[in-house]
Amino acid sequence: QVQLQQWGAGLLKPSETLSLTCAVYGGALSGYSWSWIRQPPGKGLEWIGEIIRGGGTSYSPPLESRATISTGRSENQFSLSLTSVTAADTATYFCVVRPLTAYYMEVWGKGTTVTVSS
């Protein structure tokens, strides 16, 4: 059974860079895409982007200029970097995996709450 464990800094100041990492256990290393999705307080879900191991990345158009998703030092890890954060980036961030054959989000991490405040 695939499980995701995520971690990263929970409190940032405006203009800093958000950095989160997710580890994938129990499979989903090939044949899957790894994504980041966020939910601002009181708002809906927003897809940030994804990476395919051995392939490329794609991003949500509004975040493309600030977001970078990369694979980690370990073959089962991937990371999100979001530069120049503002209060609007305050949200719970989820790492997610989906099968390459379809665009549904199959397994979700527990979420990391990130607050941007001066």
Next chain:
Amino acid sequence: QSVLTQPPSVSGAPGQRVTISCTGSSSNIGAGYDVHWYQHLPGTAPKLVIFSNTNRPSGVPDRFSGSRSATSASLAITGLQSEDEADYYCQSFDTSLTGYGYVVFGGGTKLTVL
């Protein structure tokens, strides 16, 4: 403003049937991209309840069903139970802004069990 439009809220009494609509356009649902549905309880990770328009993952009760038409989709829940009270999101794929496309969500619908 979300690319996919959902009603902000729906409600029903225990045992009743409710439906949640998800309206898209020619660049997402109307272009043939599948619709998926998630159940989200506050403080937890969203849970997939319907994938590829009509399919239920293992473990999801058959009280949950999905359908899709030209540019919209619906999630139906029959035999409503108190544990169904949650936020529900539809999700699809859109190609209106980029050549490669991207994942889009509806704004979410809060289901209240009366």
